[in-house]
Amino acid sequence: MGITERKEREREEMRKLILDGAQKLFLANGYDKVSIRNIADEIEYSPATIYLYYKDKNELLYALHQRGFVKMVQEFQPLLLLTDPFEKLVEMGRAYIRFAVENPELFDLMFIMMAPMDTLDKEDWMEGDQAFGLLTQVVQECIDAGIFQKHNVQATAMMIWSGIHGYTALYLRKRLGMLPECDRESIMDDAFNLFCETLRHGL
Template sequence: MAHVNEARLVDEAARLLVEHGPAGLSLRKVAAAAGVSTMPVYTLFGDKEGLLAAMHREGFRRLGAALAAVPATAEPLADLIELGLAYRRAALSSPHLYGLMFGRTVPQFQPSGADREAADATYQPLVDAVARCQAAGVFGGGDPRRVALHLWAVSHGMVNLELNGQLPELGSAEDLYLEALGYAGLPFLAVG
């Protein structure tokens, strides 16, 4: 089965998970939703845990690809903002997977150690971008991992509010997101 078909199955599974909850997700239902026989679905995923693991991996693969597509330029602060925008775009383009990646959509699902490491690797571009801002004198010193955690928390919170339809009507979602990122970065700007 081609990778494109696997991605489609993952998307169908994520949609079913959001619409029907964990109890409404089965390999048979995914096959039916995708219009394929059950055999290739069982061959690809094995069981429901295998399907959830594939969904988790695919969500982080997409996020990692979106972040990797942001080029490093001579403007580290602009690059950091672009990473934030790429994070938001990735979440909005795969909202059904985002809940599994960062939420407790399926409380009993536990990603494997290798899957957690792959997920954690998508955080490193943010840490690297913060370190570049520090090296360029845009941000003050300190542990770039702590600064990155603060920025990610704001970004993640804004994305969650947007995905859940909970943003107040104070402007466009993208404008509110950019404003929040700006406010989040203020404490770290180098003084002088």
């Protein structure tokens, strides 16, 4: 390995260390209560080191969102090979729930944690746009195939996302105490199937 490659690997390792430390503290203490110095103490480096890689907390938050959406899009990619558009949509929903259950801390940071979103509205935020874009693409395929009526594709995609996200968040936040614990997962699965059937017959 050459000097250039070794230095780049070291930079990537440092970025990962910084992001891991920031994610841990953001989730434990809340975005507003975490400082660059706190993150530096967590990873046992100086604040100056962090500033070599990220200009402020917003840029760190932005990078963590990028990390999350890149991972989510990777989960969706194999499903695009499915030929039936509605089956593709259903499997994307299952992949979304699976991603949340397997990556609860990352999901919390992406969608639940209160934090300023100004840097996340960048026009070049391709990762977030790509995730929603895949959903709208599949919804459009369902419309074109006559499975859904011709509603606004983005509004339809938002409604579907909101529905699946809602009970996923309830599950992760342990807000399902009204359900028998022994049957909770099967009820969640039944609820998802019912939601999918409602989509097929109600849109």
